[in-house]
Amino acid sequence: MPTINFEGQDFVCGEDETVLECMTRSGMLIPSSCQSGTCQTCVIRALEGTPPPGSQNGLKDTLKQQNYFLACICKPEEDMTIGLSLVSPRNTVNVIEKDALNESVVRLRLEKPDGFSYKSGQFINLVRTSDDLTRSYSLASTPDDDFLELHIKRVPDGKMSCWVFDTLQVADEVAFFGPAGDCFYVPGKPDQPLLLVGTGTGLAPLYGILRDVLVQGHTGPVHLFHASLAAPGLYLEQSLRDFATQYEHFTYTPCVLHGDTPEGGQQGNIADIPARELGSLSGYRVFLCGDPPIVNALRQKSFLAGVSMQDIFSDPFVFAAQDG
Ligand SMILES: Cc1cc2nc3c(=O)[nH]c(=O)nc-3n(C[C@H](O)[C@H](O)[C@H](O)COP(=O)(O)OP(=O)(O)OC[C@H]3O[C@@H](n4cnc5c(N)ncnc54)[C@H](O)[C@@H]3O)c2cc1C
Ligand code: FES
16 A cells, blocks of 8 residues: 655555545645545645656646645555645735625625736635635636625535635635636637526636626627526626626526526526527637536537537536535
């Protein structure tokens, strides 16, 4: 069995065990969130030994070359010495605004640290400073905003989301590290049609991307479909309708699975609606965010409707089955 050396102590990795599971079982705290290789919270560095290539999926080449890897998907094949050298510095900031966007979604605005740079649609890893509980949240703000905006949905019994709803107050301190993620708009091809589809708080990254796209003078048609189980789950409707009035090439379609169809909206399975409404999606660039099974279904349907895989960007909001 491979041995993990950390700060002079040896930990034997069980059969089929990840580095994260081994260290957690041994009482060592490694920050983690999704536990499935998506959020990059658990990135650590092999100081000796080589991490298996699969444990570096999604990391930048510069990090791969320095032997960084994701502890939650790393089943070591040889002995390793690891160090918790952080890839990005941890920022400590105050909450500057907190308000309800609907019954189950809260908008947090955080101070933006000097020199912090990101692209709209990327995410940060938010840290509760009292115990280092960490979860990923997408940025709904754009780099031009002088705050960082998050949209957080209350998950029943969810440790972070319920704390944000029930306890966190304006002026309180939180920490975060990041940004990470590659679901963002890259300028170029200004006349390419864009399709943005999100479920629930999957609107957060899309709201940032949309404002970025409009500000950057994208001229091609931009379609945003925002889906919820029923109308009360939608949010920022008026703001999106205002954008649609202001920008002729932008359309906003609120979608629900059940109940009354919102004005100008659609009812049905969101995985079917964009292709049904727009027809062929050949030539489109597509951004998909939110509930993982729906994001995966939309990715498949977009491909079948003609979108090149290279033009599909997605952020499934993967969560750990058990707390990490
Ligand atoms: C890249 C990325 C971006 C994300 N962006 C956002 C965002 O912008 N807004 C946002 O609200 N969330 C976002 N998430 C999800 C977020 O990171 C947390 O998973 C979520 O807030 C739940 O955390 P929690 O601590 O409240 O729940 P936990 O204590 O982790 O979970 C409690 C229980 O609920 C289950 N659970 C957790 N999340 C869900 C869910 N969404 N639906 C159903 N069951 C669930 C868990 O399996 C567990 O049993 C994102 C996730 C990723 C990976
Ligand atoms: S990538 Fe390892 S916890 Fe998310």
